Amino acid sequence: PIRACLFDLDGVLVDTAKYHYLAWKRLAEELGFNFTEQDNERLKGVSRMASLDILLEVGGVTLDDETKLALADKKNSWYVDYISHMDESEILPGALTFLKELKASGTLVALGSASKNAMTILNNTNMVTYFDAIIDGTKTASAKPDPEVFLLGAKELNVSPSECVVFEDAEAGIEAAIRAGMRSIGVGSRDTLGRADEVVSSLQEMSVSRLMDIFPA
Numbered sequence: 001p002i003r004a005c006l007f008d009l010d011g012v013l014v015d016t017a018k019y020h021y022l023a024w025k026r027l028a029e030e031l032g033f034n035f036t037e038q039d040n041e042r043l044k045g046v047s048r049m050a051s052l053d054i055l056l057e058v059g060g061v062t063l064d065d066e067t068k069l070a071l072a073d074k075k076n077s078w079y080v081d082y083i084s085h086m087d088e089s090e091i092l093p094g095a096l097t098f099l100k101e102l103k104a105s106g107t108l109v110a111l112g113s114a115s116k117n118a119m120t121i122l123n124n125t126n127m128v129t130y131f132d133a134i135i136d137g138t139k140t141a142s143a144k145p146d147p148e149v150f151l152l153g154a155k156e157l158n159v160s161p162s163e164c165v166v167f168e169d170a171e172a173g174i175e176a177a178i179r180a181g182m183r184s185i186g187v188g189s190r191d192t193l194g195r196a197d198e199v200v201s202s203l204q205e206m207s208v209s210r211l212m213d214i215f216p217a
Ligand code: B16
Pocket: 008, 009, 010, 011, 020, 043, 044, 045, 046, 047, 048, 051, 076, 112, 113, 114, 115, 116, 117, 118, 137, 170
């Protein structure tokens, strides 16, 4: 039976992708090239430094590690500034209703995010209380598709991976769930998330009864 739901943050519970894009685009412009929304698709679910590498590849720019660290810090300070103004209105449709229903049903809930800024976002949107465990980029050494983030979540909740369902908007996140030995539900398009057990277009389509239909005990 399913005892726990593990949620990705960006793209599943909140729409912070637009702020990541604004900050990366600003950095690209400073470096003298354009960074499109289509280019930005490749950054979803990817760690900060790996995102920078993709951005520099798009711009055809090669830099030493010290400069790269400084640029990643710069992007992050802009991003932190953008998310400091976030509030509950930026929680994605259906997310709060589903989190509340899971809590009421006794299902455990964890966060499994690559972001080092997850706590700021959870605090600003008043979502902290819904989580029994919070695993973010400050607690992990390996980025998705490595399963570490979700395995740590299961460990903290004291459940086995086979009792967990992961909700993810990124292909790398679905891959991480599969490698962790967990079930998964993709939030987004079937084109990129086809390897998940089920795909929904948003959490508005989810409920505890739907969850039990997808994964019968
Ligand atoms: P930060 P998630 C990910 O969050 C984002 O999807 C990705 O675009 C970002 O680069 C990564 O977090 C790291 O974020 O720079 O704030 O540490 O989707 O895993 O919740």
